[in-house]
Amino acid sequence: MKVNFGGIVPLSTVDWLGRAAMVVFLRGCPLRCPHCHNQMLQTGERMVALHTISSRIVSEVKGFSAAPWSGTINEQSLQINLEDASKRASSKPFVNALVLSGGEPLLQIEACSRLFRLARSLELATGLETSGCIPEGLEKLLAKGLVDKIFLDLKTSLYEPLYEKATGKAGVAASVTESLEICLKSGVALDVRCTIFPDMPTISQLVDIAGMLCRLKAHYPDNRLDSMLLQQGTPREGEARFEPVFVESLQEMARACEINCGTKLNVRIRAAPKIAWKN
Numbered sequence: 001m002k003v004n005f006g007g008i009v010p011l012s013t014v015d016w017l018g019r020a021a022m023v024v025f026l027r028g029c030p031l032r033c034p035h036c037h038n039q040m041l042q043t044g045e046r047m048v049a050l051h052t053i054s055s056r057i058v059s060e061v062k063g064f065s066a067a068p069w070s071g072t073i074n075e076q077s078l079q080i081n082l083e084d085a086s087k088r089a090s091s092k093p094f095v096n097a098l099v100l101s102g103g104e105p106l107l108q109i110e111a112c113s114r115l116f117r118l119a120r121s122l123e124l125a126t127g128l129e130t131s132g133c134i135p136e137g138l139e140k141l142l143a144k145g146l147v148d149k150i151f152l153d154l155k156t157s158l159y160e161p162l163y164e165k166a167t168g169k170a171g172v173a174a175s176v177t178e179s180l181e182i183c184l185k186s187g188v189a190l191d192v193r194c195t196i197f198p199d200m201p202t203i204s205q206l207v208d209i210a211g212m213l214c215r216l217k218a219h220y221p222d223n224r225l226d227s228m229l230l231q232q233g234t235p236r237e238g239e240a241r242f243e244p245v246f247v248e249s250l251q252e253m254a255r256a257c258e259i260n261c262g263t264k265l266n267v268r269i270r271a272a273p274k275i276a277w278k279n
Contacts, residue, residue: 004028006041007050010060011095012272016127016149021097024053024115029104031131032168033155035197037236041103056116061095061122071155084109093106097150098122101129106137116146128149132179133172149189152180155209156194156201166200184216184223190228196245196253198211202254206230210257214264225265230254232271233253239249247271 006025015021024251029042036042098119105128116126128165129151131137141147142165152174155166163173182189192213194201201209217223230253250269257267 001050001114001245002047002112003050003053004108005046005053006038008053008056008060012099015099015101015129015151016097016125019097019125020095021099021127022095023059023099023101024103026100026102026108027133028107029102030107030133030169031041031172034168035164035233035236036238036258037194037234039236039277040105045125050114052134053115057098057115057118058122060240061124075210095124097125097127097148099127099129104131104133106130106134106141109137109140113144113146114139116141120146125149130152131155131167131172132176132181133167133169135175135182138179139182142182147188147248149191150183151191151193153193153195154177154180157205158212162205177227177254181216181220186218187222187224189224189226193231194228195231195233196250198242198245203256206253207256207260209258210261210265212269214261217264227266227268228257230257230267232269234272244272 006027009023012021012023013019018046025038025041027041027044027046028035029038032042038220045159093166098115100112100115103118112128119126125148126146128141128147131152134152138150156162158173158177158180160170160173163176164170180192188211192209194209196206196208198231213225213228217225230250232247232250235241239279247269250271252267254267
């Protein structure tokens with residue numbers, strides 16, 4: 001089986017709060033969000049054998065040297081000396097989760113299923129980052145019981161033509177709403193993420209999203225919605241520079257969402273750290 005492969009981040013501590021995750025990126029996405037940081041993964045093909053990707057995952061998780069992309073693993077490449085082993089033990093955090101991202105990973109359902117089965121065999125928690133634009137694929141994947149947590153990106157209020165402006169594609173809002181309800185109804189652990197840019201979403205649109213989440217939580221009492229995350233949007237590589245929304249503004253947005261929902265919704269913020277260099 002071939003996979004339209006985007007790449008691997010061997011260790012991430014930001015994709016899944018509280019876990020050390022390996023992130024596998026799958027290429028291809030039907031959306032054209034204007035600030036997308038993975039724009040290079042929206043189109044194109046890089047077809048890689050599934051067993052090659054699986055070998056790479058196993059090698060990274062087990063702490064071996066990464067196998068060459070030819071798909072072959074020779075015995076010598078898996079050997080490390082005592083000094084290397086000591087460095088790994090002291091510096092490499094233990095990976096305990098596999099997250100599939102993109103692009104839109106749900107364009108490749110079979111690849112998602114097989115990679116999550118591999119993760120389960122390695123005793124890794126499984127997470128999926130999705131735009132929610134393919135609800136039928138999400139429902140199929142959840143029915144297989146292979147996903148521990150969903151990270152669903154909401155761009156703005158789920159109304160057209162507003163959502164078309166945020167995603168570059170018409171008719172997506174209804175599909176994303178359906179995906180959100182699928183997650184809440186299934187009882188899978190869920191984080192809703194909203195990336196905040198200077199032009200969108202506005203504070204009123206975020207309050208609208210928060211209100212919708214609270215209503216749906218009440219409608220699906222077995223839901224496991226963990227939080228609504230407001231994260232600071234930054235310019236992608238090659239994009240015209242802009243000043244990211246200030247942390248104080250993110251805090252104000254979070255407070256407005258909480259006031260609208262009371263204690264029914266956990267709203268968090270995430271921003272890039274400010275680094276002060278000293279000579």
